[in-house]
Amino acid sequence: MLTILHTESSTGWGGQENRTFQESIGLKKLGARVIILCQPDSMLGKRASAEGFEVRTCRMRKSYDILAIKFILKLIRNEKIDVISTHSGRDSLLAGIAGRFSKRKPIIVRTRHLALPITSKFTYSFLPHRVVTVSEYVRNYLIKEGIHSEKIVAIPTGIDTSKFSPEKTTENLRQELGLEPDIPLIGTIAILRRKKGHHILLDAIPLILQKIPEAVFVFAGDGPQKENILNKIHTSGLSDKVFMLGLRRDIPEILKSIDLFVLPTLQEALGTSFIEAMAMEKPVIGTDVGGVGEVVRDGINGYLVEPNNPSALADAVIKILENRERAMAMGMEGRKIVEQNYTVEKMCEKMYALYSSLLKDKTS
Missing domain, CATH: 3.40.50.2000 (Glycogen Phosphorylase B;)
Incomplete structure (x- = not known):
């Protein structure tokens, strides 16, 4: 042995x-x-x-x-x-x-x-x-x-594809937040560190809301940037649009509930959170840094955008939310990529x- x-x-x-x-x-x-x-x-x-x-x-x-x-x-x-x-x-x-x-x-x-x-x-x-x-x-x-x-x-x-499986997971987040089933829900799951880029997404959200005013965003995770993120949400007038979920144990259920996973990270060796979202058949948007481009294949299972660019990030989010069929196809491709490689x-x-x-x- x-x-x-x-x-x-x-x-x-x-x-x-x-x-x-x-x-x-x-x-x-x-x-x-x-x-x-x-x-x-x-x-x-x-x-x-x-x-x-x-x-x-x-x-x-x-x-x-x-x-x-x-x-x-x-x-x-x-x-x-x-x-x-x-x-x-x-x-x-x-x-x-x-x-x-x-x-x-x-x-x-x-x-x-x-x-x-x-x-x-x-x-x-x-x-x-x-x-x-x-x-x-x-x-x-x-x-x-x-x-x-x-x-x-x-x-x-x-990742464990039996745990991150759309068929074995129930959606619960919309009910928890009191959201209607057709509200576009965008999720970010990451430790609250500056290098994860939450502040960049917060800068992009007003641009997204100009085109898709009903969109809602959730941040799952905890970390040193919590107070800074909360302050930015408040000062940007986004308190009714961005929900802080804290540290959660039900990540597959959260991923099942969202329409799109976004993480505008500034530094990443690979990006396991993208892989988990892909396994749950969700389109993903990441930044072209580190190893992210190895899992997020631009135009296939989501979009890669320039790092630290809120405008480019907003455009990618809008593009996916405006084409539900394309979003579903990207999600299916993501699951295939995970099963083949991750x-x-x-x-x-x-x-x-x-x-x-x-x-x-x-x-x-």
Whole structure:
């Protein structure tokens, strides 16, 4: 049995932690033994424990934490770890060093989840045997930074298409908000950070309302920009047009309820929220940044617009809302793209195949 150790020094919960969690579930289904190493107060640890995973906790106080390295070395030896899969900067360094010093010589794979500049080439070029990126965009960025191309493989994030399924989901948001069935409803689901571009959509909404005055917008999510967004909604006179839903657990139901998904992000490694909306057969509008263009195919399953351009964003929204048949066709295309490229099963099969091939090369 293949024994995989996932390491994560981040304590929060976002796309990165969710991918690690979904990977763990999928790899376990494929017959691997999965152990998750995280900080004692980690959200991933809590979710993984609830799911029945073997979870180990260790303080990872700094990048060169000798006690943490010793803990991981012992874990590798006692649990006979074959593969170490690292995810954040700190655990990639600690687990990478431990893996390299271990007599078991486990395979080390680092996943790069973000579209941000890297801070340490060492944890990409020397410590891991392979680097996995969530998009071709991030892969190409690492190559430009001097990481050898043959060392990097893009394996895009997949989603659970049985959870994000139009047939298995009921619509509830319109009733909750007291909206008529034919009111155009535009949704944005993202953490409330400035780089997600909520402020750009708020600048576009008055332009959209000039053409489609009955349109209503919902923002699902929480984050540091909450007060700024609320203030902008109020000062723009949009309080009866933009509803803040807060942090929600019923994302498939929200996506089922909307007509169109919009996220004018300014920075994105891939854009899992687009994939989730596409799986729910919704047309999507994104900005031509990072890996977004790999999932949003302009004119096929939605539109790609220039970043930080409220006017272009408004035009794209109006274009979709004014042609319901085209919108439905785009939604159907989106679901097809997800089924072909972005399922959690495909992601896990590719990760398992990568681990297996690296272990085979090691022993041959």
